[in-house]
Amino acid sequence: MKRLPTLVLVLGLAGCGGGNMQDLQTFVAETGKDMQGKIEPLPEVKVYEPFSYNAFDLPDPFKPRKLSTGGGGGMQPDFNRPKEPLESFSLETLKMVGMLSKQGVIHAVIKTPDNAIYHVKKGNYAGQNFGLITQITDSEVSLREIVQDSAGDWSERTSALILQE
DSSP: THHHHHHHHHHHHHHSSSOOHHHHHHHHHHHHSSOOOOOOOOOOOOOOOOOHHHHHHHHOSOOOOOOOOOTOSSOOSSSSSSOOOGGGGGGGOEEEEEEEEEEEEEEEEEEESSEEEEEETOOOEEETTTTEEEOSSSSSSEEEEEETTTEEEEEEEEEEEOOOO
């Protein structure tokens, strides 16, 4: 009984050993003819051209810069004049609620956030940015404000209070 497994193993190996594998060898040879790998040529290497950096006098964009103060030259508001009551309110909180005429002078009726009513005319000031009233019409009050930018320079801008109905 001990010889039976050995006999089966020897017969199995003998069957693998010598056969005619000519058809397998022909198949592999014919199939491999067309299977040649195609490698594309390497790209042409460009010659390195060094870059000359000539912007040493320009400010570095990665470092914070300090704004230079302009000193407020040119136009400036009059700091010595007495403040008017409407200059303690921001322009956005003031509302034009009407318009009237007294002795031929047109006045606008302005309402403050604390529900106080003021009559103003051309030449009065309103708002916290030195807003001078330049014109009063039926529907709006035009103002010329003097504001200071971050560099310290003063500039003019126009604003308006529109009639609230």
